[in-house]
Amino acid sequence: MTAIRLIHLADLHLGYSGPNNLLVTEAESTQKAGRYLREVDIEHAVQNITAEIVSAQPPVDIVLLAGDIFHKPSPSPRAITCAARMVRKLTSNNIAVVIIDGNHDTSSILHTGSPTTFLSALGAIVVNGSVSRILRDTCWQHITGPKSDKLEKLAIHALPYSALRGQPDFTHVYPIEGYVNVLLTHGRVSNMAELNSLYKMAHTIPVDILNRGWHYAALGDWHIHRYQPLHHVPAYYAGSLEPLTFGEAMNYPLDPKDAYAVHGAIDVRLSREQSAEIYTLANSQARPLLRLKNIDALDMNADALMMAIRECLLAEFPAHALVTLEILNIHPDVWLQLDHAEIATLRQRVRYCSIHPRLQHISTTSSAAAVSEATLDHQWEYFLEQYEPDEEARTWYKEAGLRKIEEAQQLLQSAYAQEGE
Template identity: 40%
Template structure:
C-alpha cells in the first residue's frame, strides 16, 4: 500500500493569554493579549503549511489541549473552527482528543471541542475510542486504526488496549510519561504507563509535554509533538542557545507510516515562533546595584526586540535591591517585549527582620497566597508570574513618577 502521511500536533492552547499579558499595540489585533494572538497566528500557519505538503497529508492528529481552558472564548473557538474547515475542505481527516486543559470539571459540561464534530472532525473525550475501517471517509485510511486515550482516561480503562494484527495502529494519547526530561508528574496529571507505549504501536502520538519531538522511551516509537509556541518561562529557550535544548524549537511532526517499515518522522518547524528566552542566573552576593544592572545589560545583548525574557538574580540583599536606579531598570525592560526579573533574596533578610509576617514583601505574600489557594499547576505558576510582573511594573512606575516630581 502507499505510505500514509500523518501530521501530529498537540498542546496548541488556543485562548492562552500569557505571562504579564503584554498587549498588541497596533494593527487589527490592537488591544488584545499578545500571546493569544501569537497562538492564533501559529494555527493559521499550521493550516496553510499542512495544505502545502507534497505528497498530501492524509490525517491530522491533535493530541489534546487544543484549547487552554475548558470554556474557550470566541476568538479561540473561531480559530479552531477555521482550522478544521480548512483541513476537512481539503479532504484531510482530523482526530482530536481532549487534554487536561480542555477537559471540563464536570462531565455534563461536555468537551469544548465537541462542536468541531459538526465540521467533520472526530472528537474523542471521556473514554477510550477506536477509529478505523468504515469510520474513515478516505479509502486510503481503511487499514489505519486510531486507538484514542483522552486525558480523563485512567490506566484501568486502557488495560486491554492492544494493536490489531495486519493494521497500521496509531496510539493517540494525552498524558505524562516519566522519561528523559526533568519534569515531575504532579497531582491531576494523567500518567501514561511505559507498558502502554511499548505494546507494539506503529506510532504513538502524544500530548502534554511541550518539548518538541521528545521521545520518552528509546525502545518505542512514541513522541510528543510539543507546542507551536513556548507558553511559559518554564519552556523558555536558553540564551545564548545551547545544544540539546528541549525547548529550542516548536512545530509539527510529519509522520510517514506503512505496514512494513518503521515510521519516518520529520520536523516542520514553525518559523515565526516568538522567542521566549531564559537569560540564566546572576549571583548577586558580591555585586553592587550598579554591577547587577551592568550584568543585566550584558545578558540582554543580542536579544531580539520581540522576545519575552526571564532572568534570575540570586542572593541579593534588601539594601542592594533598594539602591537600584529605577529609570535604568526601566530602560533595560524596554529592550524586549517583556523582561521578568526573578529577585531571590538572601535568607539572612528574614533573620535580620523583627517585623511580623504580615509585613513581609508583597512578592512573598503573593507567592504564599497562591500556594495556599491554588493547586500546584501551570495555572498556579502563571498566577505567580503575572502577579510578580505587575508588582515590578508598579514599582518602576512609582519610582519614575517620584523621579519626575
C-alpha cells in the same frame, strides 16, 4: 503500500492569555490592539501550521490532534473560531482529522460536555468522554482519491483523557494485525513524575500500553517537541506550537540542543513494512521566550550589579522576544540603589522583559522600606507553606503570586523613574 503522511499536533492551548499586562499594541495590529499578546500568538501559530499542512508536498493524508486544543473546557468565542477554521480548512482539502480531549479540554462538571464535540460538525472525527474507539475502514470513507487507498489499512486507537483516567486495564487496546496501528492518547507516561510548565499533572499512561507494538504513538500533554519517553518505542510528544510560559523558555545564549529550541508538529511517514520515519514541521515563527543566565549578586554592590544587568540586557535579542532574568542573593539596599530608570530603558529593547530579584533575608535593623521590599516574596512563600498542603496547588499559587508582586514592583519602578527619583 505508499507511505501514509501523518501530522501529529498537540497542546495548542487556544485561549491561553499569558500575563494580563502583555497586550497587543496599536503599532503591532490595529485590529487586534488590546487583546492578550500570547493568545494572538497561538492563533497565528495555528493558522500558519494549518496553511503549511494544506500546501505540503507530498500531500498530508491525516492530522491527529492529541488533546488540549483549548486551554480550558469553556473556551472563548475566539478560541472556538480559530479551532473551527483550522478543522474546516483541513477537511475541505481532503485531509482526515482526528481529535481527542486532553486534561485541559476535560471538564470536571459532567453535564457541560466537551468543547471539542462541535468540531465533528466540520468533518473531524472527535473522540471524547470515557470510552476509547478504534477508527478504521469506513471511518475514512469521506476521504477521496489516492488518499482513500492509503488510509484503507490505517487503524487509529483513540484513547481520550477521560478514558485513560477511567479504564485501568486497557485489555482491548491492542494493534490489529494487517493494519498500520497508531495509538492516540493524552497523558504523562508513568515514569514522568515532573509537573509541566503549566503546573498541572495529567493522568499517567501505563508503560505497558506503549509496549504493545504500535507503528506510532501520538502523545499529548508534555510541551517538549519530539520528546520520546521510552527510547525503544516510537512514541512521541509533539509539544506545543508556541512556548507558553517562561518555564518553556530557551536558555540564552542559545543552545541548539535545548529541549525548547524548536516548537511545531511532528511529520510522520507510516507503512506496515517499515519503521516510522519522524520529521519536524516547525513553527519557524514562534515568538522567542528567552531565559537569561542568572546573576548571582551575593558579593555585588550597586555599580557592579548594574554593569552585570547591562551586559545581559544589551545582548542582540530579537525585538519581539520575551525575556526573563533572575537576580539571585541581592541585598535589598543594593536593589534600591540601582538605576531603575536605566533598567526600564534597557528592558524596552525587547517586547517584554521580566526581572525577578531574589532578595536576601535581612535583619530588622534595616530600613522599613528595605524590609518590605525584601520580605514580600518570602512572606508569600511562607504563607503558602503554612496554609496550602497540596504541592501542585502551592506551586501554581507561588508562581502566580510572584508574578503579581513583580508586576507591582515594575509599576512602582516606572513611576519612580518618571518622577526622577
